[in-house]
Amino acid sequence: xxxxxxxxxxxxxxxxxxxxxxxxxxxxxxxxxxxxxxxxxxxxxxxxxxxxxxxxxxxxxxxxxxxxxxxxxxxxxxxxxxxxxxxxxxxxxxxxxxxxxxxx
Amino acid sequence: xxxxxxxxxxxxxxxxxxxxxxxxxxxxxxxxxxxxxxxxxxxxxxxxxxxxxxxxxxxxxxxxxxxxxxxxxxxxxxxxxxxxxxxxxxxxxxxxxxxxxxxxxxxxxxxxxxxxxxxxxxxxxxxxxxxxxxxxxxxxxxxxxxxxxxxxxxxxxxxxxxxxxxxxxxxxxxxxxxxxxxxxxxxxxxxxxxxxxxxxxxxxxxxxxxxxxxxxxxxxxxxxxxxxxxxxxxxxxxxxxxxxxxxxxxxxxxxxxxxxxxxxxxxxxxxxxxxxxxxxxxxxxxxxxxxxxxxxxxxxxxxxxxxx
Numbered sequence: 216x217x218x219x220x221x222x223x224x225x226x227x228x229x230x231x232x233x234x235x236x237x238x239x240x241x242x243x244x245x246x247x248x249x250x251x252x253x254x255x256x257x258x259x260x261x262x263x264x265x266x267x268x269x270x271x272x273x274x275x276x277x278x279x280x281x282x283x284x285x286x287x288x289x290x291x292x293x294x295x296x297x298x299x300x301x302x303x304x305x306x307x308x309x310x311x312x313x314x315x316x317x318x319x
Numbered sequence: 320x321x322x323x324x325x326x327x328x329x330x331x332x333x334x335x336x337x338x339x340x341x342x343x344x345x346x347x348x349x350x351x352x353x354x355x356x357x358x359x360x361x362x363x364x365x366x367x368x369x370x371x372x373x374x375x376x377x378x379x380x381x382x383x384x385x386x387x388x389x390x391x392x393x394x395x396x397x398x399x400x401x402x403x404x405x406x407x408x409x410x411x412x413x414x415x416x417x418x419x420x421x422x423x424x425x426x427x428x429x430x431x432x433x434x435x436x437x438x439x440x441x442x443x444x445x446x447x448x449x450x451x452x453x454x455x456x457x458x459x460x461x462x463x464x465x466x467x468x469x470x471x472x473x474x475x476x477x478x479x480x481x482x483x484x485x486x487x488x489x490x491x492x493x494x495x496x497x498x499x500x501x502x503x504x505x506x507x508x509x510x511x512x513x514x515x516x517x518x519x520x521x522x523x524x525x526x527x528x529x530x531x532x533x534x535x536x537x538x539x540x541x542x543x544x545x546x547x548x549x550x551x552x553x554x555x556x557x558x559x560x561x562x563x564x565x566x567x568x569x570x571x572x573x574x575x576x577x578x579x580x581x582x583x584x585x586x587x588x589x590x591x592x593x594x595x596x597x598x599x600x601x602x603x604x605x606x607x608x609x610x611x612x613x614x615x616x617x618x619x620x621x622x623x624x625x626x627x
Contacts (some may be wrong), residue, residue, distance in 0.1 A: 219377065228376065236336035236373065236380040243340070261323035265514055266551055266590075268346045270335035274327045286335040290342035290540075291548030 241269050246296040251307040252281040258305035263293035321518050330382065337380040338372040341425025344538030344554075345369050345453055348510040352451055353534070355521035360419045361400055362386065365393035365429030368460040369453065369533045376437040382623070391433045394441035394450055397423035401446045420525050423450040427468035431494050434583050442503050442530040449524045452494065453537035461474040463542040467492035470562070471613060473594045475542070480597035485550040485606045490613055499568045505531040507567035512536070512554035516565060516576050534561045544593025553591060560588045561618040566625065573625040
């Protein structure tokens with residue numbers, strides 16, 4: 216990312232680029248475990264979407280479609296709160312990977 | 320009744336990429352609260368976890384107009400914004416039918432302690448604002464110092480447990496009651512695990528003319544020291560033990576929104592959290608007893624106020 220100097224800053228450092236934090240990929244914080252989505256068990260209750268702290272549940276066309284690993288930090292709330300007996304989200308092991316928290 | 324599917328199709332006003340901890344309770348609260356109104360929203364945010372984590376310069380997680388406030392004056396900031404809106408409307412520079420909602424946000428440090436007088440002033444003056452306090456029981460953004468919302472017996476960095484101390488020695492301040500004493504139109508206590516209840520309360524708060532206050536229990540795996548995946552279960556325990564009763568006070572009328580089928584002992588709430596671990600030592604048994612006594616007292620008083 217190119218460092219900005221004070222000359223480029225807006226007056227009062229107002230940020231006009233609303234919602235630009237989507238460039239921060241919090242998924243790189245995950246260590247050791249990640250959720251796995253099993254579509255055939257999903258009852259579309261949306262609890263995973265509701266309780267995900269990092270907005271990492273993919274919703275497309277009014278349906279839960281899976282997990283966005285760019286943002287998922289692997290806290291596991293989705294898996295615990297998934298209501299069906301045969302859970303649609305289970306936590307699985309994940310190999311360590313190199314960190315790099317930005318798309319830029 | 321609102322459906323999650325419909326809420327999920329609404330635009331996110333707080334987007335991904337923020338720096339809040341694994342299993343943090345704050346985004347869950349605001350996912351619901353920010354969807355409770357479709358009007359444009361202006362937010363003033365006191366210093367705290369939410370403010371720091373969502374606006375790491377040059378990034379922002381906010382999709383709405385958002386003003387940073389110092390620790391003590393989020394309520395004063397949003398009151399000022401609301402006053403300007405009224406003034407500009409009077410002058411005809413904002414169309415008469417344009418509706419904007421105003422939201423002040425702070426953690427328990429910025430609301431119970433440092434921001435209390437600004438909040439008290441703003442609601443007393445009767446500004447048409449909503450103030451939401453996410454109460455995570457400590458100054459969690461700065462390493463977990465005790466606040467006046469920290470419960471009795473909890474270990475915090477400025478009230479640590481040890482040979483000389485069983486954790487925090489003072490009783491938790493009941494801020495919701497303080498706000499009720501301001502005789503404002505709407506005050507409520509909510510928890511993210513009862514999302515329907517939270518959604519309804521937030522909707523009511525935005526609709527009501529005049530000041531409204533929501534005090535919302537906020538999970539903090541970092542400072543409460545529990546397994547972060549169990550957060551929603553823990554919030555359920557908080558309302559089942561009546562440590563965090565769900566109720567609302569509308570124009571002075573109390574209503575309890577959740578009556579546990581069977582009131583569970585405070586022990587259930589305490590046992591899964593590391594910050595209370597020392598209470599199981601023999602010499603600290605009295606603290607747990609005292610905590611239970613206080614919760615019982617508050618619950619009985621609340622039931623009386625709600626005519627139950």
